[in-house]
Amino acid sequence: MSTIEFSTQFDGLRRTLYSFALNLTKDEESARDLVQETAFKAFKYRDRYQPQTNLRAWLMTIMRNAFINDYRKRKRRQTLNDNTSNDYLLDSGRETVSNQGESKVMMEEMFEVINTLEDWARIPFLLHFRGFKYEEIAEQLNVPLGTIKSRIFFARHKLQAQMQSLYSAKQIEDILS
The missing domain is CATH 1.10.10.10 (Winged helix-like DNA-binding domain superfamily/Winged helix DNA-binding domain)
Structure with a gap:
């Protein structure tokens, strides 16, 4: 399958992928990022796609795996989102010290x-x-x-x-x- 054919079929499934991504992330911006990540991986590994198989299922599997991997990464990092103004210095990486x-x-x-x-x-x-x-x-x-x-x-x-x-x-x- 040529790059043009692959790109055309991918574009035809973009709305379906976005809906699936929105269902996974529950956030529009994150869903767009997930579709972009899926597109990147799909084009990068398009030589692994079997032309006579279900492209939609293959792309959704890539998306689901990308979502799970990202979730696990965030879980390991356990980052703290600081939505406050930068008037204060926060050091979320340190543990609290208790009086012994x-x-x-x-x-x-x-x-x-x-x-x-x-x-x-x-x-x-x-x-x-x-x-x-x-x-x-x-x-x-x-x-x-x-x-x-x-x-x-x-x-x-x-x-x-x-x-x-x-x-x-x-x-x-x-x-x-």
Whole structure:
């Protein structure tokens, strides 16, 4: 198929493509851009088109794939559209910094409460808190696995009860996560 024939057939389908693009994007300007992108790709890869097949379906597949690829790109970038005047400097790429002072004080108080536990509950709890697995703790302390699990469970509940008298459940959850 020659370039002129291809161009003529493409022009005949332009309104259909625009309608499909408008349906995908829900925006007239974006739909025009999508039709333009489809035209570019169709002419670039027209040698891959099989002349006796459905040109409309081939073009709509190109358009749909271009739309999906663009959507994925925008999703990855997660850009912030700034529609405000440029009177203010915005830095949307930086994360907000939170004040860790309250967390630090709460952690210090939590460790004070942990230190009030008896050794048989405090030591397994601290080992588990530091990332050791139950089996590792049981082996290290030479105590049965079920006993270790019970001691950690007991220490956790005692710690929760004492901390709840000081803080709300939400505050405790935020600190421990």
